[in-house]
Amino acid sequence: MGKKYNVxxxxxxxxxxxxxxVAGAIALLVVCLALxxxxxxxxxxxxxxxxxxxxxPKLPESGFNLGLDLQGGAHLIYRANTxxxxxxxxxxxxxxxxxxxxxxxxxxxxxxxxxxxxxKVGEEYRIIVELPGVTDVNTAIKMIGETPxxxxxxxxxxxxxxxxxxxxxxxxxxNAAAEKKAKEAMWASWGKTDFATLVTKYSEDTxxxxxxxxxxxxxxxxxxxIYKWAQGHKVGDVSRELIKSFDGLNVAKIISEKDGDKQVxxxxxxxxxxxAEGCTGQLSKEDAKTKIEELKKEATPANFTELAKKxxxxxxxAERGGDLGAFSKGQMVPExxxxxxxxxxxxxxxxxxxxxxxHLIYKKAETTLKTxxxxxxxxxxxxxxxxxxxQDQWKTTGLSGKQLKRAEVTNDQQSGQVQVSLQFNDEGTxxxxxxxxxxxxxxxxxxxxxxxxxxxxxxxxxxSGSAVITGGFTWAEAKLMAQxxxxxxLPVPVELISQQKVDATLGADSLTKSxxxxxxxxxxxxxxxxxxxxxxxxxxxFALLLYATLSLAIFKSVGVTLTLSGIAGFILSVGMAVDAxxxxxxxxxxxxxxxxxxxxxxxxxxxxxxPSIRDSNITTLxxxxxxxxxxxxxxxxxxxxxxxxxxxxxxxxxxxxRNIMRFVLPLFSDEGNWMFWGYTKKKSEENLTIKQ
Amino acid sequence: MTIPFIxxxxxxxxxxxxxxxxxxxxxLKWGLNAGIDFTGGSLMELSFNxxxxxxxxxxxxxxxxxxxxxxxxKTDNNGLxxxxxxxxxxxxxxxxxxxxxxxxxxxxxxREDRFETVGPSVSQALxxxxxxxxxxxxxxxxAYVAYAFRQVSRPVASWKYGALAIVALVHDILxxxxxxxxxxxxxxxxxxxxxxxxLLTVLGYSVNDTIVVYDRIRENLIRHSADNxxxxxxxxxxxxxxxSINTTAKTLLPLVALYFFGGATIHSFVLALLxxxxxxxxSSIFIxxxxxxxxxxxxxxxx
Numbered sequence: 001m002g003k004k005y006n007v008x009x010x011x012x013x014x015x016x017x018x019x020x021x022v023a024g025a026i027a028l029l030v031v032c033l034a035l036x037x038x039x040x041x042x043x044x045x046x047x048x049x050x051x052x053x054x055x056x057p058k059l060p061e062s063g064f065n066l067g068l069d070l071q072g073g074a075h076l077i078y079r080a081n082t083x084x085x086x087x088x089x090x091x092x093x094x095x096x097x098x099x100x101x102x103x104x105x106x107x108x109x110x111x112x113x114x115x116x117x118x119x120k121v122g123e124e125y126r127i128i129v130e131l132p133g134v135t136d137v138n139t140a141i142k143m144i145g146e147t148p149x150x151x152x153x154x155x156x157x158x159x160x161x162x163x164x165x166x167x168x169x170x171x172x173x174x175n176a177a178a179e180k181k182a183k184e185a186m187w188a189s190w191g192k193t194d195f196a197t198l199v200t201k202y203s204e205d206t207x208x209x210x211x212x213x214x215x216x217x218x219x220x221x222x223x224x225x226i227y228k229w230a231q232g233h234k235v236g237d238v239s240r241e242l243i244k245s246f247d248g249l250n251v252a253k254i255i256s257e258k259d260g261d262k263q264v265x266x267x268x269x270x271x272x273x274x275x276a277e278g279c280t281g282q283l284s285k286e287d288a289k290t291k292i293e294e295l296k297k298e299a300t301p302a303n304f305t306e307l308a309k310k311x312x313x314x315x316x317x318a319e320r321g322g323d324l325g326a327f328s329k330g331q332m333v334p335e336x337x338x339x340x341x342x343x344x345x346x347x348x349x350x351x352x353x354x355x356x357x358x359h360l361i362y363k364k365a366e367t368t369l370k371t372x373x374x375x376x377x378x379x380x381x382x383x384x385x386x387x388x389x390x391q392d393q394w395k396t397t398g399l400s401g402k403q404l405k406r407a408e409v410t411n412d413q414q415s416g417q418v419q420v421s422l423q424f425n426d427e428g429t430x431x432x433x434x435x436x437x438x439x440x441x442x443x444x445x446x447x448x449x450x451x452x453x454x455x456x457x458x459x460x461x462x463x464s465g466s467a468v469i470t471g472g473f474t475w476a477e478a479k480l481m482a483q484x485x486x487x488x489x490l491p492v493p494v495e496l497i498s499q500q501k502v503d504a505t506l507g508a509d510s511l512t513k514s515x516x517x518x519x520x521x522x523x524x525x526x527x528x529x530x531x532x533x534x535x536x537x538x539x540x541x542f543a544l545l546l547y548a549t550l551s552l553a554i555f556k557s558v559g560v561t562l563t564l565s566g567i568a569g570f571i572l573s574v575g576m577a578v579d580a581x582x583x584x585x586x587x588x589x590x591x592x593x594x595x596x597x598x599x600x601x602x603x604x605x606x607x608x609x610x611p612s613i614r615d616s617n618i619t620t621l622x623x624x625x626x627x628x629x630x631x632x633x634x635x636x637x638x639x640x641x642x643x644x645x646x647x648x649x650x651x652x653x654x655x656x657x658r659n660i661m662r663f664v665l666p667l668f669s670d671e672g673n674w675m676f677w678g679y680t681k682k683k684s685e686e687n688l689t690i691k692q
Numbered sequence: 693m694t695i696p697f698i699x700x701x702x703x704x705x706x707x708x709x710x711x712x713x714x715x716x717x718x719x720l721k722w723g724l725n726a727g728i729d730f731t732g733g734s735l736m737e738l739s740f741n742x743x744x745x746x747x748x749x750x751x752x753x754x755x756x757x758x759x760x761x762x763x764x765x766k767t768d769n770n771g772l773x774x775x776x777x778x779x780x781x782x783x784x785x786x787x788x789x790x791x792x793x794x795x796x797x798x799x800x801x802x803r804e805d806r807f808e809t810v811g812p813s814v815s816q817a818l819x820x821x822x823x824x825x826x827x828x829x830x831x832x833x834x835a836y837v838a839y840a841f842r843q844v845s846r847p848v849a850s851w852k853y854g855a856l857a858i859v860a861l862v863h864d865i866l867x868x869x870x871x872x873x874x875x876x877x878x879x880x881x882x883x884x885x886x887x888x889x890x891l892l893t894v895l896g897y898s899v900n901d902t903i904v905v906y907d908r909i910r911e912n913l914i915r916h917s918a919d920n921x922x923x924x925x926x927x928x929x930x931x932x933x934x935x936s937i938n939t940t941a942k943t944l945l946p947l948v949a950l951y952f953f954g955g956a957t958i959h960s961f962v963l964a965l966l967x968x969x970x971x972x973x974x975s976s977i978f979i980x981x982x983x984x985x986x987x988x989x990x991x992x993x994x995x
Contacts, residue, residue, distance in 0.1 A: 121813075121817050142781075496781055498809060498814040499808065502805070513954055516953050517950040517952070517954040517955075520949040520953060521945055521947070521948075521949035525942050528938075568958055571947070571949075575944070579942065586935040586938070612900075612903070615904070617900075619895075621896070626825045627825065629828070631821065638893075
């Protein structure tokens with residue numbers, strides 16, 4: 001010794017500052033734990049709420065964002081064939097296809113969170129479709145591959161055609177046979193035969209046939225006829241007459257009954273004002289309010305009907321006296337419903353404001369409806385609509401995407417309003433002229449893939465072949481509409497060039513396995529640290545726990561998609577997180593051996609180990625950056641978690657461990673003891689001088 | 693206790709050199725067994741809950757749809773892994789239907805666990821990107837090493853430290869590639885995108901081990917005179933030895949857990965990481981440091 005070398009000046013930090021920092025670290029750990037496992041926290045909150053009625057709000061129980069390889073699903077890459085699209089339109093057309101695919105995937109397949117994005121590889125446009133949780137990939141692929149169909153449709157006013165004589169005869173014969181069968185079943189049901197046996201023999205209801213005919217508790221909305229019958233009968237009764245429903249004949253049996261929804265019987269007085277929905281009166285809002293308040297003072301249950309007849313602006317009030325009959329929840333506007341259901345019977349409410357105007361409500365009665373569990377034998381009958389399908393609201397005009405040259409977003413020259421302009425080819429111009437002439441002042445609907453995307457009203461016949469759709473669009477809305485129109489006008493065929501599909505079972509299996517492996521690895525590291533470095537090791541383990549929960553909390557809140565490779569990256573970063581601590585503790589050991597006092601040794605080891613820690617993490621981060629650039633689910637998943645892990649580990653392994661050690665070390669004598677690796681009994685001169 | 697590493701530096705360098713040469717030899721002889729990520733093609737994993745068909749029968753089904761280069765392997769859990777050319781969705785469904793028609797019974801259900809098919813343009817693009825990523829990471833790391841060793845030091849110039857760190861790194865990469873060439877030849881282990889990820893991670897991770905050792909040697913050079921260079925190097929090595937072993941052990945522990953319990957999909961990925969990271973620790977002790985002494989000797993001889 002004796003040679004000169006850099007003297008490390010450790011920053012002096014007061015005890016209370018250290019205490020605050022350690023408290024901060026513990027608070028951070030608690031917050032992160034709550035974020036990572038909200039379920040347990042919520043059950044705790046539940047318990048508290050049950051004991052003392054505090055009404056502590058619960059945490060959202062969202063899960064981690066799992067990649068396709070862990071939850072199952074499909075990853076598809078399509079190539080967009082843009083050969084027939086003029087150069088300037090290519091990017092927009094591809095964007096249009098993307099939108100079409102997303103709509104199909106969401107609507108048609110019901111995928112809640114699909115990822116549909118476009119990328120450009122060289123000169124080639126690609127569309128990447130990720131379908132988490134989809135099992136029937138084949139159907140998905142079929143749906144996505146279809147060319148979008150754009151159609152212009154006009155209102156359909158034609159009445160449905162009548163049945164031919166032949167059809168009528170068939171229909172009658174069918175229904176007669178059905179009635180015969182149903183009667184047979186009903187008569188049999190009065191006898192000794194078990195109802196369930198008869199169901200198996202006669203019923204044509206595929207849903208309940210294997211279930212003894214049980215269709216569960218029924219409501220008046222879905223089975224009005226059967227419900228009505230059940231109201232007049234008791235448990236165990238079998239119908240003595242066939243119950244006709246809209247699609248067949250029923251023999252019903254009541255299995256049980258219970259209390260169902262509440263129903264309120266009430267009348268009301270409405271005073272509407274200009275601007276309220278459906279209002280034809282001339283009162284201003286203030287006047288309407290004054291009027292209804294006067295009525296409120298005057299109204300009693302006895303004179304309510306009279307007042308309603310005289311004053312209510314509701315159409316037909318003069319005859320019905322504002323009587324609403326009986327209604328259940330969901331039938332009235334929410335503001336009205338709330339008051340009507342909460343107020344006591346035989347009273348008149350305060351003024352209620354709804355979109356229709358101001359109301360006074362007189363509640364006459366409140367009843368609890370019964371709901372019935374019913375078993376039935378169902379025999380299908382046919383009606384006219386089974387033979388001649390019900391008329392669509394819209395009918396085809398022959399004008400389709402083929403005759404649309406293009407659509408684009410423009411600004412109206414006078415008003416500056418954003419609008420979508422359409423240009424038709426010659427055939428389209430002619431057809432569109434005819435359609436708009438026929439439908440002046442009527443709506444014309446534009447359908448994409450069978451769904452209306454716009455229903456503009458025709459203001460005048462348009463024969464020039466170019467039209468505009470206006471309607472207070474924002475620029476983004478107009479752009480979307482133009483893209484949708486173009487996806488039908490300039491279809492971009494797509495070709496599947498890559499697919500990856502993972503079965504959900506395999507995904508779940510991978511998830512359990514890698515979580516298990518992660519835990520084992522984590523424990524192994526902990527055991528190693530504690531056995532080898534003793535007390536500092538224990539402190540490092542605390543930092544490691546904080547590291548793990550903090551990383552997981554960040555993955556969750558930032559929405560990092562966890563893939564199998566991502567979990568591997570995280571597990572690897574656990575090992576790396578300890579790296580910094582190892583560097584520091586090895587230094588600590590040396591400094592202690594050199595005979596330095598515990599505190600000096602500790603501060604020095606942190607400062608001296610820093611350059612090595614920085615270097616090792618930077619080289620890893622360089623790799624991560626280019627891996628993220630390289631892209632692809634597997635690569636990105638790994639690199640993102642590893643990079644986040646490395647960054648967080650610098651914080652936990654250095655800042656946290658250091659402050660914890662500052663907190664803990666004063667509890668020990670300055671020479672250290674057996675709990676620190678590198679501790680030696682002999683005291684050097686240097687030690688004594690520093691100790692003062 | 694001081695281990696006299698430098699005394700045996702010749703032996704260590706020759707052994708390491710041999711390993712590297714062998715790796716290159718295997719690589720040149722057998723090449724790497726590129727997976728469908730890079731070559732294009734399909735991979736289908738089927739599992740049967742009772743009887744799986746014979747490999748030959750399945751190959752015949754694929755021949756029936758003009759897929760003649762089909763390789764069928766049995767898996768541990770009563771399944772089959774099938775590798776073949778790129779297929780479109782229609783053919784895929786046709787094959788599945790035929791397999792189901794032939795072998796699916798009431799109690800023998802067939803599940804398609806995994807299906808991947810990669811078209812030539814996708815695999816081409818990925819290959820290109822992977823190469824660029826390798827090049828960029830290498831350049832980035834060389835740049836960083838140059839930066840980390842920018843300070844002047846004696847008796848060996850800074851840039852030489854950097855160059856030697858890269859030599860150690862090349863050794864690690866060669867070893868991983870060599871092992872996978874052997875595994876590919878004898879066990880059909882494939883090199884997929886995961887392999888590239890592992891390589892790039894090793895690139896980033898292994899060089900820092902060398903940096904730590906070199907940093908320590910340079911720190912000692914500032915404190916002590918450079919009269920006895922081999923001894924200073926040896927001391928530095930001994931001082932960082934436990935650190936090297938411990939950090940590597942702690943990184944390898946979770947990886948070993950992942951290798952044995954983590955499922956088959958990422959087996960070879962984790963294996964590449966294991967080899968590369970272990971080799972990274974080895975090469976900084978047994979290659980980077982001894983080479984430094986050798987270089988210093990050359991300098992003195994030529995001076």
